[in-house]
Amino acid sequence: xxxxxxxxxxxxxxxxxxxxxxxxKAGSVRWERKSLFMTYGESVTVSVGGDxxxxxxxxxxxxxxxTPTVNTESMTVTIVxxxxxxxxxxxxxxxxxxxVTHGGETVYANLFVSLDTPEVDFTAQPANSYLANKPGALxxxxxxxNLAGEKFNVASLGVIxxxxxxxxxxxxxxxxxxxxxxxxxxTEDESLVREGNALIGAYDxxxxxxxxxxxxxxxxxxxxxxxxxGDYTMMSRALGQLENMTTDxxxxxxxxxxxxxxxxxxxFPGPSTYNAAKGVTxxxxxxxxNVVTLATVASDATTGSYAYTxxxxxxxxxxxxxxAPWNQSITTEVKGWEHTQQKxxxxxxxxxxRVAPAxxxxxMTIVDDVTVADAxxxxxxxxxxxMQKNGVESFYFAGGRxxxxxxxxxxxxxESLTRNVxxxxxxxxxxxxxxxGKVFAFWFNKQAPAESSLRNDLKFSTANGMMVRCxxx
Numbered sequence: 351x352x353x354x355x356x357x358x359x360x361x362x363x364x365x366x367x368x369x370x371x372x373x374x375k376a377g378s379v380r381w382e383r384k385s386l387f388m389t390y391g392e393s394v395t396v397s398v399g400g401d402x403x404x405x406x407x408x409x410x411x412x413x414x415x416x417t418p419t420v421n422t423e424s425m426t427v428t429i430v431x432x433x434x435x436x437x438x439x440x441x442x443x444x445x446x447x448x449x450v451t452h453g454g455e456t457v458y459a460n461l462f463v464s465l466d467t468p469e470v471d472f473t474a475q476p477a478n479s480y481l482a483n484k485p486g487a488l489x490x491x492x493x494x495x496n497l498a499g500e501k502f503n504v505a506s507l508g509v510i511x512x513x514x515x516x517x518x519x520x521x522x523x524x525x526x527x528x529x530x531x532x533x534x535x536x537t538e539d540e541s542l543v544r545e546g547n548a549l550i551g552a553y554d555x556x557x558x559x560x561x562x563x564x565x566x567x568x569x570x571x572x573x574x575x576x577x578x579x580g581d582y583t584m585m586s587r588a589l590g591q592l593e594n595m596t597t598d599x600x601x602x603x604x605x606x607x608x609x610x611x612x613x614x615x616x617x618f619p620g621p622s623t624y625n626a627a628k629g630v631t632x633x634x635x636x637x638x639x640n641v642v643t644l645a646t647v648a649s650d651a652t653t654g655s656y657a658y659t660x661x662x663x664x665x666x667x668x669x670x671x672x673x674a675p676w677n678q679s680i681t682t683e684v685k686g687w688e689h690t691q692q693k694x695x696x697x698x699x700x701x702x703x704r705v706a707p708a709x710x711x712x713x714m715t716i717v718d719d720v721t722v723a724d725a726x727x728x729x730x731x732x733x734x735x736x737m738q739k740n741g742v743e744s745f746y747f748a749g750g751r752x753x754x755x756x757x758x759x760x761x762x763x764x765e766s767l768t769r770n771v772x773x774x775x776x777x778x779x780x781x782x783x784x785x786x787g788k789v790f791a792f793w794f795n796k797q798a799p800a801e802s803s804l805r806n807d808l809k810f811s812t813a814n815g816m817m818v819r820c821x822x823x
Contacts, residue, residue, distance in 0.1 A: 377402040377451030378459075385462040385520035385532065387469075387488050388431045395428045396461065403449040403457075412443025412463065420447070431465060441465045462520060464488075464532075473528055475701035478615040479564035479589065481572055485535035485543040491563060493552045494527035498695040502560040504552040509637030510562060510664060511619070512548040518565060521550060521637065533567050542569045545592045547608060549616060549663060562663045564608070564617055564698065568592050572700070576822070579739045582710040586744050588782065588817040589698060590617060594745055596733045599624040605733070605747045609759070609815030611676055612783050613656070613686020615696040616663035618644060618752055618815050621759045625777065626750060629758030646757045649813065654678030656686075656696065666757035669813045676754075676813035686812075687785045693823060703820035708784040710821050711806045714739045716792070725799035733761075733778050735792055737804070746792060748780030752815025763793045781816040789816065 382397040398420065400406065406420040408427065414436060418427050427447070432439045442464040449457045470484050473492045482489055495501045507523045519532040529550070536542040544567065551562040570587060577584045587594045590608030595601045602624040608617030622632045634642040647653050647665045654667060654677050667676040677686070687694055693704045717736040722728065734747040750761025763779045779793040792804035810816075 375402045375451070375453065377449060377453075377455055377457050379403060379406065379447050379449035379457055380459050381447060381461045383461070383522055385464070385522065386429060387464050387467045387530075387532075388429070389466060390431055390435065391433045393428055393430045395426050397426050398447055398459075399425060400449050400457075402451050402453075404452045405450045407448045408445060409448035409458065410444070410446045412440035412445070414439030415443075415445075415463070418445075429461075429463060431463070435465075439465075442467075467532075472701070477563075477701040478696070478698050479566055479700050481570070481700045482533055482565055482567045483543055483569055483571065485533070485540060487543075488530055488532050489565075490524075490528050490530050492527065493523070493529045493561070493563070496561050496695055497693065497697070502552055503554060504560060505555045506553045506557075508551055508553060509635075510549040510551045510559075511634040511636060511642045513546040513619075513632065513634065515635050515639040517544070517546055517567075517635075518548050518550060518637070531565075533565075543567050545569060545604075547590050547592075547617070547619065551663070559661050559663065561660065562616055564590075564615075566590060566700070572703070572820075577739075577742050577744050579710070579742055582706065583822040584706060584710055585703065585820045588747065588749070588819050590620070590817075591747065594747055596731065596745075596747070602731070602733050606749045607747065607817040609749075609752045610698055610783060610818050611659075611667060611752075611815050612787050612812035613677060613688075613696060614659050615698045616659070617698065618664075618666060618757070620749065621761075626759040626761040629753075629756075629760055631759070644757065649674070649676050649678055651678060660696075666752065666815065667813060668756060669754050669811055672754060672811055673809075674754075674811055674813065676811070686787070687783075688787070698818060699820035702823055704823050705783070705785045706819045706821040708786055708788045708790065708806055710819075711739075711782070711784070711790040714790075714804060714806070716802070716804060717743055720799045720802045725802075726796050729794050729799065729802075730777060730796060732794070734780060735794075735802075735804075737792070746780060746782075747817075748778045748792065748794070749817050750779055751781045751810075754811040754813035757815065763795060781810070781814070783816045783818050787812060 379400040416430050444460040447459045468487045470487050471490045509518050521531040534544045536544050548565045552560045572585050575586045588607035593601050593604035606620030619632050622630045636642050645665045646668050649667045649669050687705045714737050717738050736745050753760050761778050782790040789808040789810050790806045791808050795801045
């Protein structure tokens with residue numbers, strides 16, 4: 351009998367300890383997805399879950415929406431959209447899932463719902479970058495394969511970097527192998543998209559990046575504003591530019607495009623200040639609102655390969671020698687962008703466009719008068735030249751480069767166009783990679799403005815990060 355009593359005491363103590371543990375344990379609730387984009391009258395069933403939750407309920411819904419109940423047997427919630435538009439019906443908002451833990455703590459999780467959201471479907475237009483210019487829209491891209499047709503077994507998606515937290519919203523891996531995400535309208539003008547550049551990635555079960563895609567959210571129509579030079583039709587902006595003017599410091603900063611190491615599909619962002627002071631990169635965040643820092647990795651037999659860079663898109667591959675290539679495996683791999691007559695698997699341009707070959711810049715001349723008396727001050731902060739070819743004029747922004755040795759952004763004219771540091775800091779210089787790996791360069795010589803010029807045959811280490819212009823395929 352003593353043994354029975356002892357066992358009872360031990361059991362009761364264990365139960366009490368478990369109860370206390372449950373009471374003290376933190377809880378959480380979750381939806382299986384972050385968002386629902388619905389039509390009027392549609393109903394969708396969404397799975398929910400939680401940890402250490404005693405009761406579930408829906409605490410709030412958008413105005414005019416029915417409050418659903420949580421089916422705790424199937425752990426689902428059926429969301430029913432309003433039947434028709436009305437003044438008393440909100441077109442979007444959050445359905446809030448409420449959970450109460452065994453200890454009495456209340457926790458919440460939101461599901462964003464939206465009605466008749468415009469959709470932009472890019473699945474029939476595969477590319478490594480997408481120009482997104484429709485505000486308040488749901489975008490869809492194919493993340494199941496690359497341009498070579500290589501298929502991926504995607505387990506999850508993530509925002510690798512973005513200019514601010516929650517810039518790319520509700521990134522979701524759909525059952526059909528596509529990715530959907532939402533881009534907001536500008537806060538001051540709902541007819542415009544909120545501008546910025548971002549990089550999203552597809553991951554395998556182990557969390558390794560399989561492939562990544564650049565999202566260029568910008569109020570710009572590349573086709574409507576294209577430059578018809580005759581032999582080539584070129585974009586009037588470099589990839590990633592949000593503006594293409596230099597009227598003030600704000601527009602100069604927005605006019606910096608993205609930087610690409612030659613042959614790579616993934617870009618590196620621009621500077622944090624209009625004059626690229628100290629070469630510092632703009633602030634970046636991942637999909638969980640963590641600060642992102644770009645890494646600089648020395649090139650070797652492993653890192654100097656497309657296999658490595660495609661799996662590590664935010665790694666800048668550095669070299670010590672100003673003439674050395676970053677891609678040491680170039681003899682055994684596909685040669686980046688060298689397919690000058692067709693698009694390669696690593697081409698960074700949107701659908702229907704490809705990296706401009708050197709020939710596309712032939713015949714370009716500077717329109718600005720560099721011989722005027724006040725040229726040294728007039729052009730000091732112009733950051734680019736108006737140029738023309740075959741009578742077609744356009745402004746070409748000068749954003750400098752990311753230097754091969756350390757990835758820092760440098761935007762000063764170097765008279766030799768080969769040294770790492772200018773003899774005298776003279777703003778500014780523009781570099782554009784071409785498909786063959788040559789550089790189209792143009793510069794302002796503040797000490798001798800009349801000697802400002804351009805060249806289309808410069809050779810640089812492929813490890814330098816430079817801006818890219820695209821031409822029509």
